Amino acid sequence: MPTLSNRLLPRTSSSAAMLLLLASCGHQEEQPAPAPPVDAVTVTTSEVPNIIELPGRIEAVRTAEVRARVDGIVERRLYQEGSDVAAGAALFQIDPRDKQAQLAQAQAALNRAAAARANARSVVARYEPLVSRKAVSAQEYDAALSDARQADASVIDARAALDRVRLELGYTTVRAPIAGRVGKAQVTEGALVSASAATLLTQVNQLSPIYATFTQSSSKLLDLRQLVRSGELRIPNLNAVEVHLVLENGQQYGVPGHLNFADQTVDPSTGSQTLRAQFPNPERILLPGQFVRARIIAGTRRDGIAIPERAVQISNEEASVLVIGRGNVVAKRTIELGGQSGGKWLVQSGLRSGDMVIVDGWMKVQPGQTVTPRKLGNSAARTPARPAAAADNR
Numbered sequence: 001m002p003t004l005s006n007r008l009l010p011r012t013s014s015s016a017a018m019l020l021l022l023a024s025c026g027h028q029e030e031q032p033a034p035a036p037p038v039d040a041v042t043v044t045t046s047e048v049p050n051i052i053e054l055p056g057r058i059e060a061v062r063t064a065e066v067r068a069r070v071d072g073i074v075e076r077r078l079y080q081e082g083s084d085v086a087a088g089a090a091l092f093q094i095d096p097r098d099k100q101a102q103l104a105q106a107q108a109a110l111n112r113a114a115a116a117r118a119n120a121r122s123v124v125a126r127y128e129p130l131v132s133r134k135a136v137s138a139q140e141y142d143a144a145l146s147d148a149r150q151a152d153a154s155v156i157d158a159r160a161a162l163d164r165v166r167l168e169l170g171y172t173t174v175r176a177p178i179a180g181r182v183g184k185a186q187v188t189e190g191a192l193v194s195a196s197a198a199t200l201l202t203q204v205n206q207l208s209p210i211y212a213t214f215t216q217s218s219s220k221l222l223d224l225r226q227l228v229r230s231g232e233l234r235i236p237n238l239n240a241v242e243v244h245l246v247l248e249n250g251q252q253y254g255v256p257g258h259l260n261f262a263d264q265t266v267d268p269s270t271g272s273q274t275l276r277a278q279f280p281n282p283e284r285i286l287l288p289g290q291f292v293r294a295r296i297i298a299g300t301r302r303d304g305i306a307i308p309e310r311a312v313q314i315s316n317e318e319a320s321v322l323v324i325g326r327g328n329v330v331a332k333r334t335i336e337l338g339g340q341s342g343g344k345w346l347v348q349s350g351l352r353s354g355d356m357v358i359v360d361g362w363m364k365v366q367p368g369q370t371v372t373p374r375k376l377g378n379s380a381a382r383t384p385a386r387p388a389a390a391a392d393n394r
Contacts, residue, residue, distance in 0.1 A: 034372075035328065035369075035370045035371050035372045036361065036364055036365055036369075036371055036372065037361065037371070037372045037373075037374055038324075038358045038359075038360065038361035038362065038365060038371045038372070038373055038374065039358070039359045039360035039361055039373075039374050039376050040324055040356045040357060040358050040359060040373045040374065040375060040376065041307065041308065041311070041356070041357055041359055041375070041376050041378060042354065042355070042356050042357075042375065042378045043305055043307065043351050043352065043353055043354060043355040043356070043357060043378070044305075044353055044354075044378040045303040045304060045305055045353050046303075046304060046306070047300050047301065047302055047304065048300065048301050048304030048305070048306050048341065048346055049297050049299075049300055049301075049304075049339075049341055049346070050233055050235070050297070050298045050299050050300060050301045050304070050338070050346075051295050051296065051297055051298070051338055051339025051340070051341060051346055052216070052220075052224075052295075052296040052298050052338070052339065053293060053294065053295055053296075053338075053339050054214040054215070054216055054275070054293070054294050054296065055214065055291070055292075055293055055294075056212050056213055056214035056215075056291075056292050056293070056294050057212070057213055057289060057290065057291060057292070058210060058211070058212055058286045058287060058288055058289065058290040058292060059210070059211045059212070059213055059288055060180070060205035060206055060207060060210060060211070060288045061206045061207075061209055061210055061211055061278070062178050062180065062205070062206040063203065063204070063205050063206070063288075064176075064177045064178045064180075064203065064204045064205075065200055065203050066091060066092075066174060066176070066177065066182075066200070066201045066202045066203065066204060067198040067199060067200055067201060068094070068174070068193035068194060068195055068197075068198065068199040068201060069168075069171040069174075069195050070094060070099065070168050070171045070172055070193075070195050071098075071192075071193070071194050071195050071196075072094040072095045072096075072098065072099075072172060072192075072193060073094065073095045073190060073191070073192055073193075074092055074093070074094055074095075074187050074188070074189055074190065074191045074192075074193060074201075075093045075094065075095050075189060076092070076093040076189060077091070077092055077185050077188075077189065078090045078091055078092060078093060079091045079182055081182065081183065081184050081185060081202075082181065082182070082183070082184070083181070083182060084179075084180065084181050084182075085176045085179065085180070085181075085182050085204065086176070086179050087176055087177065087178050087179045088175050088176060089175060089176045090173050090174070090175055091174045091175060091176055091182065091201065091202060092173075092174040092185075092187075092201055092202075093172065093173055093174075094171075094172040094173075094174065094193065095172070096169055096172040096173075099165060099168050099169040099171075099172055100169060102165045102168070102169075103162070103165045103166060103169055105165075106158070106161045106162040106164075106165045106166075107162055109158045109161065109162075110155065110158035110159055110161075110162050112158070113151070113154040113155040113157070113158040114155055114158075116151045116154060117148070117151035117152055117154065117155050119151075120144070120147040120148040120150070120151040121148050121151070123144045123147065123148070124141075124144045124145055124148045127140065127141045127144050128141075171195075174201060176204050177204065178204055178206055179204075179206065180204045180205050180206040180207060181204070181205055181206075181207050181284070182202055182203070182204050183202050183203045183204070183205070184202065185201065185202050186199075186200045186201055186202055187199065187201055205288055207281055207284050207286070207287070207288075208280065208281040208282055208284065209278050209279060209280055209281060210278070210279055210281040210286050210288075211276050211277070211278055211279075212243070212245060212257065212276070212277050212279060212286070212292055212294060213274060213275070213276045214274070214275045214276075214277075214294050214296075215267075215270065215272040215273065215274055215275070216272060216273060216275060217271055217272050217273075218266045218271050218272060218273055219271070221273055224298065227301075228299075231302070232301065232302050232303065233298075233299050233300070233301055233302070234299045234300050234302070235298055235299030236299060238259050238260070238261075238262060239258055239259065239260060240258065241258060241259040241296060241297065241298060241299075242256050242257075242258060242296075242297045243256060243257045243258060243259060243277040243279075243294050243295065243296050243297070244256050244257075244294070244295040244297075245257070245279065245286075245292045245293070245294055245295075246292065246293040246294075246295065247285075247290075247292060248290065248291050248292070253279070253285065253286065253292070255279060255280050256279075257277040257278055257279035257280070258277060258278060259275060259276070259277050259296070260276060260277065260278045261274075261275070261276040262274075262275050262276075263275070275296075277294065277296075295339050295340075301346075304346060305346070305347040305351050305352075305353075306341065306344040306345065306346050306347065307321065307344060307345055307347060307351070307357055307359075308343065308344055308345075308359050309340065309343055309344060309345055310359060310360065311345075311357050311358065311359040311362070312335070312337070312345050313362070318334060319334070319335050319336070319337045319345075320332055320333060320334045320335060321333050321335055321350075321351070321357050321358070321362075322357070322358040322362045322365065322367070323351075323355050323356060323357055323358070324356040324357075324358065324371060324373050327370065328370050328371050328372065328373060329368065329369070329370055329371075330358070330365050330366065330367050330368065330369050330370075330371055331367055331368075332367045333350055333351065333355075334350055335347050335348075335349065335350030335351055336348040336349045336350055356373060356375075358371075358373075359376060
């Protein structure tokens with residue numbers, strides 16, 4: 001017959017085993033999770049292109065508003081709207097009959113003046129031999145000379161009036177003042193146009209070459225000049241500064257342009273200055289009023305910093321990266337971006353040489369977390385001197 005202690009032994013052993021199991025499980029939960037691996041690059045400085053990105057608008061190199069220079073009724077439109085025209089091409093025909101009548105009147109006035117001049121000259125010619133013989137008084141001779149001079153002036157005046165009417169008759173055929181693309185007609189056949197009101201008929205824009213204009217804050221340009229004076233930035237002459245355009249659909253315009261103008265005054269309302277670049281436009285892709293983004297290659301930075309594009313996080317127009325500090329602990333760093341070049345962001349501020357930036361794997365870690373970095377090299381490797389063709393993703 002088992003004793004009381006023997007009957008309690010199995011239950012006591014089972015309880016002890018359960019306690020050991022629970023202790024073992026608790027010990028496993030307290031073990032820290034392994035540090036996740038991430039790919040990182042070490043920031044180094046090198047000579048990189050100084051790319052400034054600015055929004056801008058396309059403007060025609062030359063714009064001519066075609067306006068009426070005589071009064072009359074529009075008879076015909078002589079061009080196709082939206083077509084390219086040569087300088088001097090006929091655009092509109094205004095009823096010329098009124099000017100033709102005025103031309104006939106002016107011609108008649110000139111003929112009368114010429115006849116009066118011929119008579120006055122003949123009187124002078126008859127008086128000249130008579131003056132010496134005292135047959136004609138000196139006073140009569142002087143009056144004849146005066147009449148002849150007035151007749152000469154009347155002929156000049158009549159000829160000028162004739163030329164003016166002839167010129168106005170020429171204005172009845174409205175011609176393109178410059179070569180370019182002509183726009184929509186602002187008047188139709190039968191419309192009354194006025195020279196005094198300078199009625200707008202249409203507009204002609206020269207589209208090749210073409211301008212792109214941008215504005216930059218005066219403070220940024222002062223910073224740029226300071227970098228040039230300090231030797232940190234080397235920048236060529238204005239006409240040698242290359243500019244690349246990104247179109248509204250995100251595509252890069254294939255033909256580079258060059259800066260050709262920098263305004264020397266500051267707009268007091270915005271505190272900015274105007275920059276302008278000229279671009280070839282043989283296929284008429286760039287049109288006046290079009291919105292573009294410019295990537296201006298304003299020289300090279302001697303100690304610039306470039307990091308892979310995929311390392312940068314952009315949220316609410318703020319750029320940041322995750323850096324690995326002491327003990328492989330992750331920290332967030334806000335940075336100021338420049339332009340893009342060869343798959344890399346150019347960093348204006350926020351990073352320094354020696355910083356380790358997470359390139360891949362930053363989406364699965366948080367600031368303050370410990371990671372296992374796998375170094376990919378340094379950030380300066382393979383940074384080309386020309387801007388990438390990729391669109392601006394900011």
